[in-house]
Amino acid sequence: MKIISYNVNGIRSASTKNFFCWLQSTDADMVCMQEVKALPVQIPEIIALIEQLGYHHYWFPAEKKGYSGVAILTKIKPNHVEYGCGEEWIDMEGRILRADFDTFSLMSVYLPSGSSGDERQVKKYAFMKFFDGYIDDLRKEHPNLIISGDYNICHTSMDIHNPKSNANSSGFLPEEREWMELFLNRGFIDTFRHFNKDPHNYTWWSFRANSRAKNLGWRIDYHLATVPMLERLKRVIILPDAIHSDHCPVLLELNPA
Template identity: 85%
Template sequence: MKIISYNVNGIRAASTKNFFGWLQATNADMVCLQEVKALPIQIPEIIALVEQLGYHHYWFPAEKKGYSGVAILTRIKPNHVEYGCGEEWIDREGRILRADFDDFSLMSLYMPSGSSGDERQVKKYEFMRFFDEYIGELRKEIPNLIVSGDYNICHTSIDIHNPKSNANSSGFLPEEREWMQLFLDNGFIDTFRHFNKDPHHYTWWSYRAGSRGKNLGWRIDYHLVTKPMESRLKNVRILPDAIHSDHCPVLLEMD
């Protein structure tokens, strides 16, 4: 089974860069999208393409047009789809969508960024505290859980191109990195690091100063899985040659 997570930074913009031709070539079974920035009613041509590729599709957009939003595309029809998490402000921003299958559940997650200022950083910390408790309760019902998406956090110094100069940057703050470590310690596996311990692997690059060409990036997109799923992991690859966004996709292969 192939599962892709991809912050597309606008599904309409990505579709003009042959996103769907690329997606067809991947032959992915399931796709978690973040920052779709569209309501399904706004994108009938894109919905048609998704269906032509054989996907069931589920969208949880933000109330604010052109902002945030997550989606799940899947060739296996889920038993249940959970839209949102029940926390009003988070659900208004379209940040959590979950599909439940026979023996596991898949979540598309888009964690807030704090880079626009102190107010949003405070909301990011609020989200992190809530998400900890939310996932803790969810795992009592669903032990086999995959949480795929844009966490907007670099976990360790090898996950960012210049850790010293970014020590005070949102996304690499000590409190954020500590949260990520505790989240993993509480029973999750960072699937990419499970297979690859090397530096210089990133999933997001600034549009400024030719950062992508120089590979001056951040690894902020993850497939995290609960530990009972460890034996099912086969491979994880970051796909930097897919250029439809300022992020790139991450591919998880599992039984």
């Protein structure tokens, strides 16, 4: 089973860059998208393409137009889809969507960015605090859980091209990195690092200074899996040659249950 996580930075924009030809070539079973920046009613042509590729599709957009929003595409119809998390401001921004299947649950998540200023950084910390308790409760009912998405956090210095100059940058702040460490230690696997311990593997690049061509990036997109999923992990790879966004997709493959 192939699961892709991809911050598309606008599904309409990505669709103009051969996104759907690329998606078809991946033969992915499930796709978690972040920053879709659209309501389904605004993109009928895109919805038609998704359905032609054989996907059921579920969307949780932000109330603000052209902002945030998550989606899950899946060739396997879920038993249940949970829209949001019940926290009003988070749900208004369209940041959490979950699909439950027979043997595991899959979540598409988009953590806030704090790069635009102190107010948004405070919101990011509030999300992180809420998310801890929310996931702790959720795992009691859904112990086989994969949380895929854009966390807007580099976990270690290996996950960012210049840790010294970015020491005070949102996304690499000590408090954010500590949160990620504690979150993983509560029973999650960073699936990419489970297979690959090498540096210079990134999932996001600034549009400035030719950063992508120089591979001056950040690894902020993850598939985090609960420990009971360990034996099902087959491989995880970053796909930097897929260029439809300032992010790139991350592919997780699972063994049969």
